[in-house]
Amino acid sequence: MQALVYTFIALAAAGVGAAAYFGLIFTPAEAILAAVVFGCACVVLMERALRQRAENRLEKAIEDLSRLLATDAQAGAVLGQRINAMADVNAGARLEGVEADISVLGTVIRQVAEAVAEMEDRAAKPQPVGRDRMIAAAPPPRATSAREIEPVIPLEMLRQAVGENRLIYHIQPVVTLPQRRPQGYDLVPRLMLEDGDLADRADFMPRRGGEDVLRHIEGIGLVEAITISRRARTSGQPITLYLPLSRATLGDSDASEQLIASLEANRAIAPGLIFAINETDWQSLTTGERAIADAVAKKGAGFSLVNVKSLRVDVAELAGQGVRSLRIDAARFIEEPEVYTDFHASDIANYIARFEVTLLATGITTERQIVELLEDGITLVQGPHIAAPGPVRPDLMVEAGRPAAPQLRRAEF
Known part of the structure; x- marks a missing residue:
């Protein structure tokens, strides 16, 4: 070209x-x-x-x-x-989770097979006729639930005692097994009577009505918990505190706003505050009360469901709502585990722990219960056999307006 x-x-x-x-x-x-x-x-x-x-x-x-x-x-x-x-993937942990799922699935399949075999055996047996058949077909009578015991101290006397600053808070440790090291402490309200004796929670806490007194008691407990947590953190010993909470506080606009404001002002210690709320109250929360509970969880605090009657719940949903532990009665779980769950007793704790929720057995009264709970994988316990409620160290308490309490050294923090 x-x-x-x-x-x-x-x-x-x-x-x-x-x-x-x-x-x-x-x-x-x-x-x-x-x-x-x-x-x-x-x-x-x-x-x-x-x-x-x-x-x-x-x-x-x-x-x-x-x-x-x-x-x-x-x-x-x-x-x-x-x-x-791929290098950061923890294959061992995933394999452990898969093994746990397989174990749980095997347990469920075995229980289903046993139930089917039992049903087949019942079907193969001849059914009685006449009156005997009617008696056999009748369902077994249900045990009547115990009626709630009314508090010994009337509401008006309680209101007067709270107004006179005769309400004090003791602590009861929650320990981990088998070392029995304190994992946290329950704030236990007690009422100082005129003769100097101490009344337990069951003796004065109102069952019906008295929402204003409940809000006042829970407000005092919140102030006490924040003071103890801040002073313990300052001394280099941060702790976890379980403090009571009810719908009386969550359902009141002023009390709930004060609760959120207190958590906002103490964000550094909020993860160490866990609100113990009854399972019945938790399931009965209205939309507004649920919004307050979600706001509390967003501030870093958590929840512990008390008096849990069944573990047939959506644990993942509870974990997403800020629930950190489920409290069950130790004696009932040991004697009748099928009342709580369809899983095997040794599998339920590991299954719930996968969602970062812990089973907490309460009411420990004997050493045998501790051994059986350890065999079932439950390592968080509380009860009179572990330690009774006792006073907080004087340097950690709210000193203003607090009467001196008798020293109980067993549970002193």
Whole structure:
């Protein structure tokens, strides 16, 4: 292609020379010089155009190469991230979770098979007729639930005692097995009587009505818990406190606003505050009360459901709502585990722990119960056999307006 172009340039130069010789009456030497100059100028212009074209092609090739290198670098970065992610995967933990699921599934299948076999055996037996059949078909009578015992101290006397600052808070430890190290402490309200004796919660806490007194008692407990937590954190011994909470506080606008404001002002210690609320109250929360509970969880505090009657619940949903522990009666769980769950007793604790929720057995009265709970994988316990409620150290208490309490050294923090 370039040879053809140069041929045309030579022909054009010859034509220019001929035109100069014949048309412009140049001498032969001048005509040849004009032809040579024209041809050189054309060659220079042609070479410049070719060089610019080559440079443009080279720049484009470099851009394409840079783009390819950038794509390769990005692909390398993605590959590195995937390799790092694969390196960070804890295969052992996942395998343990799969093994736990398989164990639970095997237990459920075994229980289903036993139930089916029992039903087949019952179906194979001849059914009695007449009156005997009617008696056999009748369902067994249900045990009548114990009627709630009314508090010994009337509501008005309680209101007067609270107004006179005769309400004090003791603590009862929650320990982990088998070391029996304190995991946290329950704030236990007690009422100081006029003769100096202490009344327990069951003796004065109202069952029906008295929401204003409940709010006042729980407000005092919140102030006490914040003071103890802040002073314990300052002394280098942060603790976990379980403090009582009810719908009387969650359902009142002023009390709930004060609760949220207190948690907002004490965000540093909020994760160490766990509100113990009755399971019945938790399940009966209205939309507004549920919103307050969610706001409490967002501030960092948690919840512990008290008097749990059944573990057939959505544990993942409870964990998402801020529930950290489920409290069950130790004696009833040991004697009648089927009342709480369809899982095997040794599997339920591990299953619930997968959702970062802990089973807490309360009411420990004997050493045998501790051994059986350890066999079932329950390591968080509380009860009179572990330690009775006792006073807090004086340097951690709210000192203003508090009467002196008798020293109980067993549970002193």
